[in-house]
Amino acid sequence: xxxxxxxYNAVLHLGDNGSILGHRLGELCGHGPVLEQDIAMTNxxxxxxxxxxxxxxxxxxxxxxxxxxxxxxxxxDVMDYKNxxxxxxxxxxxxxxxxxxxxxxxxxxxxxxGLSDSKDETLAAIAKKSIKEVTYHQRWSCEWVIRLGDGTxxxxxxxxxxxxxxxxxTDELFTQSEDEGSLVESGMLPDTSLLxxxxxxxxxxxxxxxxxxxxxxxxxxxxxxxxxxTEYLGFILAEMQYLPRAYPDATW
Amino acid sequence: MVVHQDIRDVWDILKTVExxxxxxxxxxxxxxxxxxxxxxxxxxxxxxxxxxxxxATKVIEDSIRQALISAGIEDFRIETTLSPPWSTAMLSNDGxxxxxxxxxxxxxxxxxxxxxxxxxxxxxSCPQCGSxxxxxxxxxxxTPCKAHFQCKxxxxxxxxxxxx
Ligand SMILES: [Zn+2]
Numbered sequence: 001x002x003x004x005x006x007x008y009n010a011v012l013h014l015g016d017n018g019s020i021l022g023h024r025l026g027e028l029c030g031h032g033p034v035l036e037q038d039i040a041m042t043n044x045x046x047x048x049x050x051x052x053x054x055x056x057x058x059x060x061x062x063x064x065x066x067x068x069x070x071x072x073x074x075x076x077d078v079m080d081y082k083n084x085x086x087x088x089x090x091x092x093x094x095x096x097x098x099x100x101x102x103x104x105x106x107x108x109x110x111x112x113x114g115l116s117d118s119k120d121e122t123l124a125a126i127a128k129k130s131i132k133e134v135t136y137h138q139r140w141s142c143e144w145v146i147r148l149g150d151g152t153x154x155x156x157x158x159x160x161x162x163x164x165x166x167x168x169x170t171d172e173l174f175t176q177s178e179d180e181g182s183l184v185e186s187g188m189l190p191d192t193s194l195l196x197x198x199x200x201x202x203x204x205x206x207x208x209x210x211x212x213x214x215x216x217x218x219x220x221x222x223x224x225x226x227x228x229x230t231e232y233l234g235f236i237l238a239e240m241q242y243l244p245r246a247y248p249d250a251t252w
Numbered sequence: 253m254v255v256h257q258d259i260r261d262v263w264d265i266l267k268t269v270e271x272x273x274x275x276x277x278x279x280x281x282x283x284x285x286x287x288x289x290x291x292x293x294x295x296x297x298x299x300x301x302x303x304x305x306x307x308a309t310k311v312i313e314d315s316i317r318q319a320l321i322s323a324g325i326e327d328f329r330i331e332t333t334l335s336p337p338w339s340t341a342m343l344s345n346d347g348x349x350x351x352x353x354x355x356x357x358x359x360x361x362x363x364x365x366x367x368x369x370x371x372x373x374x375x376x377s378c379p380q381c382g383s384x385x386x387x388x389x390x391x392x393x394x395t396p397c398k399a400h401f402q403c404k405x406x407x408x409x410x411x412x413x414x415x416x
Pocket of ligand 1: 406
């Protein structure tokens with residue numbers, strides 16, 4: 001595959017991760033357990049959607065078809081979406097939301113550090129901007145894992161269950177498609193397979209501090225990058241894309 | 253005909269454009285105007301977003317456009333740049349003072365910020381009474397750029413402009 005198309009797909013993947021996880025967190029607006037955490041989650045959603053916008057604007061340029069970020073967010077269907085499955089999972093209870101955020105944020109931060117050295121100037125610039133924001137996200141989700149894990153018997157039990165449940169979705173974060181392999185070789189993308197050990201160490205450190213146990217090894221799920229999604233994504237897109245599909249090219 | 257005076261005028265106009273969320277400081281004080289330059293007869297104003305998802309970015313762009321047009325400048329283009337990323341170090345000293353007067357604690361240095369946001373008390377001074385006896389309520393505040401604090405001395409809640 002030509003490098004440009006590979007890059008286009010990789011940038012779409014990055015944009016889709018932010019857009020879908022941001023949308024998920026946005027669903028919690030007005031539903032957080034307490035006001036401060038409601039605000040925290042919607043702030044994180046806003047950062048992720050802002051980052052998605054930057055990636056999708058860039059993807060629009062790479063498409064060579066004069067597409068905007070809105071075209072890419074609102075006019076693609078489930079099979080065209082390339083986000084990690086973990087980003088589309090339902091919010092569940094607060095422990096589930098925290099477990100998803102904790103495992104993803106920790107990966108996201110490591111990934112962005114790598115991406116900030118990308119030979120692609122735009123990707124490096126987006127990464128440098130995003131690192132500052134994601135540092136806050138990761139600090140927040142780690143704090144909550146510790147607080148819930150090392151909290152009451154009930155919060156401990158819920159946090160442990162949530163961590164066990166999210167585990168099967170985490171291995172996909174370190175998979176690499178064939179196109180991505182060529183981008184890694186040319187220094188455009190970081191090699192995610194090399195991030196796994198670091199990620200695992202960081203996860204272990206927090207899990208230990210939270211008095212939790214590491215989840216057991218289990219079969220892992222993947223498929224998001226190639227368009228094989230869980231049933232949940234269709235529901236997200238139905239809600240997200242309703243307006244632009246019902247009223248094409250609507251403006252304020 | 254392009255003269256240097258034009259660029260200085262543009263900067264002066266930008267000093268009057270308010271931030272939509274913190275109307276006491278201008279987009280100039282906020283440090284989001286990165287460059288003003290002439291490309292033959294076209295004036296290029298380069299701005300940078302504070303946070304990626306900052307909803308004010310679009311409003312700021314519109315305000316700048318409006319201010320320039322009202323001042324009779326018509327040949328201009330507003331460009332957005334991401335590199336180098338905006339940081340709180342780009343806030344002007346004037347801007348910091350205005351924030352404090354407005355009731356928002358301006359960003360401290362990075363090390364203090366880290367301690368403050370890790371929950372270490374006595375790092376950020378209360379913009380109302382100046383006491384250092386303050387605590388963080390939440391690292392996420394009313395807008396993406398702020399954390400939520402409370403003063404233990406005068407009991408007032410206040411926003412702290414996070415280091416970025
Ligand atoms: Zn006070």
